[in-house]
Amino acid sequence: MFPVRCFTCGAPIGHLWEEYIKRVRAGEDPGKVLDDLGVKRYCCRRMFLSHADIVYEILNFPKVS
Amino acid sequence: MEINVLEKDRLRIRLHIKDIPLHILNSIRRAAIAEVPTMAVDSVVITSNTSVLYDEYLAHRLAMVPLTSEEALEKYNPPEVCREAGERGLFTEDCFVKLELEGVGEPGKITTLYSGDLKTSDPDVRPVYDRIPIAVLTGTVTHIPGRGEVVNRQEIRLEAYARLGRGKEHAKWSPVSVAAHKYIADIFIDQGKCVGEECRACVEACPKGVLAFEDGRVRVVEDKIFDCSLCRECELACPVNAIRVRWRDNEYILTIESTGVLSPKRILIEASKIIDKKLEVFLEELRRLGVVE
Numbered sequence: 001m002f003p004v005r006c007f008t009c010g011a012p013i014g015h016l017w018e019e020y021i022k023r024v025r026a027g028e029d030p031g032k033v034l035d036d037l038g039v040k041r042y043c044c045r046r047m048f049l050s051h052a053d054i055v056y057e058i059l060n061f062p063k064v065s
Numbered sequence: 066m067e068i069n070v071l072e073k074d075r076l077r078i079r080l081h082i083k084d085i086p087l088h089i090l091n092s093i094r095r096a097a098i099a100e101v102p103t104m105a106v107d108s109v110v111i112t113s114n115t116s117v118l119y120d121e122y123l124a125h126r127l128a129m130v131p132l133t134s135e136e137a138l139e140k141y142n143p144p145e146v147c148r149e150a151g152e153r154g155l156f157t158e159d160c161f162v163k164l165e166l167e168g169v170g171e172p173g174k175i176t177t178l179y180s181g182d183l184k185t186s187d188p189d190v191r192p193v194y195d196r197i198p199i200a201v202l203t204g205t206v207t208h209i210p211g212r213g214e215v216v217n218r219q220e221i222r223l224e225a226y227a228r229l230g231r232g233k234e235h236a237k238w239s240p241v242s243v244a245a246h247k248y249i250a251d252i253f254i255d256q257g258k259c260v261g262e263e264c265r266a267c268v269e270a271c272p273k274g275v276l277a278f279e280d281g282r283v284r285v286v287e288d289k290i291f292d293c294s295l296c297r298e299c300e301l302a303c304p305v306n307a308i309r310v311r312w313r314d315n316e317y318i319l320t321i322e323s324t325g326v327l328s329p330k331r332i333l334i335e336a337s338k339i340i341d342k343k344l345e346v347f348l349e350e351l352r353r354l355g356v357v358e
Binding site for chain 1: 115116117118119126129130131175180194195201203205236239242243322324325
């Protein structure tokens with residue numbers, strides 16, 4: 001799942017993910033969307049750009065514990 | 066001391082401060098990062114978790130959620146008291162706020178639990194942002210011979226306990242994502258040595274666009290001086306050594322960016338109060354030892 005906060009600076013970013021991915025999937029430029037959302041620093045920006053949301057694939061497998 | 070507010074909004078404040086020694090400003094900055102108390106989830110009691118996410122993963126995500134702390138600072142016991150209570154498993158009302166989260170998934174559907182789904186016991190302490198995804202749930206249908214279809218729904222049921230804490234204990238309690246000070250540059254240009262507009266080396270070298278030509282002479286663009294990062298690229302670029310970058314004494318820019326738990330103004334006030342209190346304790350100790358009257 002997308003991290004709640006930026007690993008480096010600790011700014012909350014989790015609440016922006018859904019809008020970001022929706023707009024990027026609709027064909028918008030990721031950089032422009034991040035500017036729009038007010039994500040300024042490159043530590044926070046890489047959180048979005050490099051994230052692969054793998055949880056939806058894991059979701060259908062049972063947990064081993 | 067002279068303070069100018071360069072920028073101020075809900076999350077950010079940028080101050081231009083004159084006549085302040087660096088160590089004073091730095092102690093305020095450090096107090097803002099590590100000493101100003103805020104609310105954050107510290108203990109999680111998980112009643113049921115049949116989701117694909119591990120308990121620790123959920124607890125960590127909950128802890129990262131920023132909680133509004135503006136009123137909580139007066140209402141709840143200080144971090145040192147509550148830390149002890151938490152370690153002994155006493156989730157008392159004068160220390161802890163209870164946040165409940167519940168959700169059940171359905172086969173063929175994906176349910177997302179958001180920070181906004183947290184039910185808080187104190188309306189003054191609630192997530193700053195309601196749309197932070199905490200967990201995702203679904204369900205499965207399995208065909209078992211002789212028993213037909215067995216529906217399995219993923220479920221999360223938990224109680225999270227938030228308390229006051231300080232950034233030095235864990236970064237989740239830090240009210241700031243940025244607390245920084247920077248020097249203000251003083252750029253000296255020797256107009257006698259400078260060859261003028263045919264060179265342009267320094268103007269092109271500056272990554273911040275601080276320098277420009279005006280009537281054939283290199284000048285510092287007005288208001289751009291605050292952007293200078295003292296990288297000294299212009300010094301390096303100049304073929305005749307006509308430019309020098311120095312900094313102004315006792316003049317700094319302080320930037321505070323809040324995570325949303327407290328206003329930047331409140332963070333500065335609380336940080337100053339904490340330093341004041343620490344000095345008071347120090348003086349008291351000196352008095353006790355007879356070092357000062």
